Amino acid sequence: MQINNISGYLPGRIVFFLVNCHLTPRPILLTRHGESLDNVRGRIGGDSSLSEAGEVYSRKLASFVEKRLKSERTASIWTSTLQRTILTAYPIIGFPKIQWRALDEINAGVCDGMTYDEVKKNKPEEYESRRKDKLRYRYPRGESYLDVIQRLEPVIIELERQRAPVVVIAHQAVLRSLYAYFADKPLEEVPKIEIPLHTIIEIKMGVTGVEEKRYKLMDAVNPTAEV
Ligand code: G3H
Numbered sequence: 368m369q370i371n372n373i374s375g376y377l378p379g380r381i382v383f384f385l386v387n388c389h390l391t392p393r394p395i396l397l398t399r400h401g402e403s404l405d406n407v408r409g410r411i412g413g414d415s416s417l418s419e420a421g422e423v424y425s426r427k428l429a430s431f432v433e434k435r436l437k438s439e440r441t442a443s444i445w446t447s448t449l450q451r452t453i454l455t456a457y458p459i460i461g462f463p464k465i466q467w468r469a470l471d472e473i474n475a476g477v478c479d480g481m482t483y484d485e486v487k488k489n490k491p492e493e494y495e496s497r498r499k500d501k502l503r504y505r506y507p508r509g510e511s512y513l514d515v516i517q518r519l520e521p522v523i524i525e526l527e528r529q530r531a532p533v534v535v536i537a538h539q540a541v542l543r544s545l546y547a548y549f550a551d552k553p554l555e556e557v558p559k560i561e562i563p564l565h566t567i568i569e570i571k572m573g574v575t576g577v578e579e580k581r582y583k584l585m586d587a588v589n590p591t592a593e594v
Pocket of ligand 1: 410412475
């Protein structure tokens with residue numbers, strides 16, 4: 368790559384991005400953590416551990432990863448810094464694990480720990496503002512989807528740079544944002560993208576573009592678990 372006459376912030380960022388991209392085919396496996404105790408209770412945010420179903424998923428994920436990546440020389444497992452992703456990665460052995468704070472779930476600020484019904488009842492203005500513009504709405508003392516997308520930039524650059532497979536175990540809002548980047552979804556659609564629990568989304572990047580496969584390893588046991 369030849370770079371000439373580059374100056375200024377944006378051209379500099381574009382060059383930084385381009386020099387980190389390559390076309391070596393390699394899979395990126397995206398998955399939410401296994402069902403958590405807060406998923407079962409329908410609570411937003413928090414740092415709870417896994418439900419029984421979530422633990423079953425962590426074991427199913429480990430055997431899937433072992434089979435899927437057994438022919439690879441190397442791979443890595445990325446999680447957030449929250450327990451539910453670290454516990455989901457726990458049964459996976461033989462690959463290095465990296466925790467990223469940038470992969471933590473959207474910060475629900477003053478609504479952290481509430482159910483959506485409690486937000487609607489106790490903070491009706493917040494509920495309504497978010498309903499009207501979920502992409503731009505920022506929880507008081509928390510984050511918006513736009514904030515999450517911005518903080519994911521270093522993760523995206525690092526994923527572009529990797530030549531070996533990566534398994535990303537993260538959270539709904541974060542995976543919506545990452546998936547939208549790889550699947551080239553419009554910004555406005557990000558908060559509505561479906562990222563079901565207990566499902567692996569395999570993204571394969573290569574010279575012919577991006578291919579996607581989904582593997583549903585089990586059903587979400589609890590109906591409120593899709594929070
Ligand atoms: O706890 C947060 C959720 O995973 C994000 O979902 O943006 O649809 O409320 P939401």
